[in-house]
Amino acid sequence: MSRTFRQYSVIPGFGLTLGYTITYLSLIVLIPLSMLFFRTAGMGWERFWSTISDPRVVASYKLTFGASLIATLINVVFGGIVAWTLVRYKFPGKTLIDAMVDLPFAIPTAVSGIALTAVYSKNGWIGQYLEPMGFKIAFAYPGVVVAMTFIGLPFVVRTLQPAIEDLHKENEEASASLGATRLQTFRYVILPAILPSLLTGFAMAFARALGEYGSIVFISGNLPMKTEITTWIITQKLDQYDTEGATAIALVMLLSSFAVLFTINAIQWWISQRHRGVS
């Protein structure tokens, strides 16, 4: 039976390690996650719908998705520039700058949250200059965008860097020798080659921003209907012992982030199919 399931190998331990892997995976990840579906299924459609379409919840979707989209687009542009600079150029302090990109991964989200709040609030290092000019960052919409950009940046940079490293310079040379300007080369030669990685980075940063909690809740101020993100709404429902309500909204968020990742995978598959005919 096992021979049809796997190829024969002299190396021992397959049954033990795979069995352990699947058991541990089921106990820690699969069974707990499935609770989300079971609990929502027992809730009834009417109550489910009224929970997830409550105006305060809908306002939080708009904020979460809107700010995530803006933040991720900022990250695609600036993350793209950062990745390009780090791969192609030499400058003093490059190793340090490169290491800095991982700061949002390495620093706990609660710490990033209070740090961003301190920097961007009225008396903060950056806020004190922006607020008199009319840009209120902390405790307003832009604060949510800033926090989401902060935590999403490494995803874009770290997926783009290997793709830029793998670019064949011969293609750029060929393009230049055929009379293309550097901008045309970028648009028609470089961009199509790094597009799949750019999309992966986009999807990962966007999905992360959708689910982020710690770095946002301090800087957002959590004003009802204005700066409440959806994950904050879930914790509020739990604090009021409304486990069902929290579960329903959590399911919506979980399915949305899966949908983002799935869509990007589908687009990538479509791109690879289209390019297969050419090369």
Added chain:
Amino acid sequence: MSGDAKVARNDSQLPGSQQPASDLQADVKIRQPATRFRGATEEPVWIRYSLIFLTVSFLVFFLFLPLLSVFAEAFRKGVNAYLAAFNDRAALAAIKLTLITAAIAVPLNIVFGLAASWSIAKFEFWGKSFLLTLIDLPFAVSPVISGLIFVLLFGAQGLLGPWLTSQGIQIIFAVPGIVIATIFVTFPFVAREIIPLMHEQGTEEEQAAITLGANGWQTFWYVTLPNVRWALLYGVILCNARAMGEFGAVSVVSGHLRGKTNTLPLHVEILHNEFNFVAAFAVASLLALLGVVTLAAKIYVESRVRSTSTSEDLSSLDH
């Protein structure tokens, strides 16, 4: 005067070259090195410098300034106020709980990571890529939802809640809940660092060991583990940083009982919400330091991974 400058430039650029026979020739020769053409795969200088400027200023202002502000705020009222934040039972209890949580979660995920990578990287079987997707699943789940699912499982109204209550076991709003939520969010770290490397290394060395009479355990201990040790260390570093720093998932299951179920990040939140900013940032500086140490360790381990893999590439050329 311009002629002098040209000659001078010529001398500095071509040391030891012969003096030009005539002025006309000199002019032709000199102009060639003076005008440096931009390579076909390079951007104009002004674009290069502006991109470097943009990158450095974006990262410094956006990532480094917040990190710096943690320490600035922590020491705002001097060293004594900073140290006072740790002379507090709740803070010490939070440090202890954070260490305990990581001490349980990290080893469990190391064992899982090694088992998963052995089965996935050393064998070919049906449904492998699906299994890989499932292992990565916790990365796609929001921290808050990661906590919520354990409330649904072990909470008072949860599936196992009534039974656990009757047995006198409390998981949610207690230490076990914090540990299990931490295990969930740090689940993939070790496995995903080792699997690609082990897969790349193939099974030849293990087959050789088995042929020479080693048993499975010896093969793993003396052949496979040394080959993946840096990747393992790298995964452990990342896993540990996340285990000590996790906030959202732990916040949902902890119940915020001061001195009992508060980890360091939760303690930071409580202090911040009480407007006790110096203490909040002092405790946060400890976690920020952990982050900086993590980054430094990451750079070191990455350089080791690179050097070992290149030396192995070179040695494989000899055979």
